[in-house]
Amino acid sequence: MSTGCTRRVRIRDTIVENVHHVLPMHSNPIGTLHGGIVLQWMITTSTLASMRLARKPTLLAGMEHVFFINPIRVGENAVFTSWVEYVGRTSMEVTTVVEAEDPSTGERKLTTVAHTTHVAVGPNLRPIPVEACVDAVSDEEKRLQEEAIARRERRAQRISRRRELVKDLAPPRPLDERYVITSYRFAYPEDAVFHNAVFAGKLMYYLDELAGIIGLRYAHGPVVTAAVDATDFYAPILVGESIEMTAALTFVGRSSMEVTIKVIARDEARGEARHTTTSYFTVVHIGRDGRPRPVPPFEVKEEWQKMLAEEAKKRREVRLSLLAAMKETGALKPF
Template sequence: MPCKRKLSPFETKLTTLFQVMPMHANPLGMLFGGVIEDWMIQVSNMEATRIAKRPTLLAGMDSIFFISPVLVGENANITAWVDYIGNTSIDVSLLVEAENPILNEKRLTTLAHMTYVAVGKDLRPVMLDACIEAKTKEEEEIYQDALKRRKNRENRIKDRKERALDSSPPRGLDDRFTITNYKVVMPEDAMALNTLFAGKLMRLLDESTALVGTRYARGPVVTASVDTTDFYSPVMVGETLIIYSTLTNIGKSSMEVIAKVVKRDEITGEEKHTTTSYFTLVHVGPTGRSEPIPEFKVTEDWQKEIIAESEKRRNERLEMLSSFKSNAEKFRQLMQKI
């Protein structure tokens, strides 16, 4: 479809504030990771839908690192903008800052990139009539960064149809630190077209992985990062969610926990893989600082294989983290100028 609406990234900017209340936070007064993920998806979904002028579904999101917490009494300041529009997809970026309303100060919390697909009533992708056209040097840089992320995502999801068929539970290091949750998707969990809202799902995943981390650490944990997450099939109202969460690596104070989601149609018995994500959780003490966790003793070769794969992911995260921080600060400076 030819482009009828030319938009620049800065023209699409949308800022939303959420006040952090005690019900949103852990006992240390820090905003739950699942809540901020939910809010980020709410804002990005609003942004994608108003640009698409039709319903949109979250197709994937890049790795998220939480740099600093948002505390009770502060505001989560979430700024979203569109940096790429494809034939049927919209890429939305988000900058999240912790805002102290009393001191009038802000600090960086995270940066996120999410991809949405515009759909019709049958949930099939529909063509968009808008496109992104950079008007400044800064916007062109944003656009080029989005093109790189888009290429990476295309390579990453080439086998998404095959992945959707894999409904087998993931294997963890120890069955004692494995949790399986079941939930029927109700109308209050859904958004447009009776599909499960992705923010609700991420909140459930954060809760289930935190349970695994807390069980192992024997103390409170916070979400430090969420790896790149792709969604293979939408979940409808009335279907059952099966959430597998299990421990896949243990560091000095941090743990990696995998969360795999399978949807089930209880009438036909059909199961499909919805998504899989890896959460990094950190054990914290009363002051909010990281504290050591018990050492895990490896006794089996298959456990060594699980840890070896996890170490590869950990190394990739460490490589990404420094560039993530500098990139987030760059976007933060840009948003302050407009």
């Protein structure tokens, strides 16, 4: 928990709301908002909430599972509401609610709830203390803060190997060599947020696009992003470095596919490389009516394929139980 509180702010007073009108240029081939853009806009709003509280630049350190439970259509508004629930020493727990708003009635439908952790950093991109604190005053704020602390405690084990994982450069193994893509791009100034560090929202946009290409290649038809598993960012990517993104098909369900994407930041001039993140996307093949359509079954024959599928099944079980829990409680927007 933050020690030196020079400012105290109520959770409710940390809210940042962003509204975007969804245009055809934001949509996928079936006329709904592109999942990568939802991720980018979501991370923009959560980053703003954290920076406004900290009064310092912040980097996205991690994101819990994100499920897209309702689409946002062209012509609707996409409403992003973020607030800071808890301040650690250098990190902040932020929740973002994303809703589709019908502009003619004002009626809103929940698209997703995302929990992210943002870390205040100095010019060398290393963590620095946050001097502000958030106070939970109402019962609702107290509940949100307790949940944020519980998430932080549950995550401790998951992130304990974060510094070691920076060195893990092995590419993800696909179920079948036909369904793997390695794509490179330079980190341009336009990708950066500050101090020459690539903005996580931009990276997630690129990853979503790659997941979609693998899904499309396997399903031979349109896919939408249904979920992104909890994702940790182990090292920043700097402008001028190359971003190596390897996307591999790692599971095939009835209509859904899991795509594992590993990102390596390469300083080509020095011949150095850092594992930035590994993220698991679930994409679903859909028909013109927006409903899921079956994909060709994938026959797992080899022993190593069985092992891959077993690992993916475990991730799928975690995902499905978290999704069920979110559907039960997530529709609640406290403010």
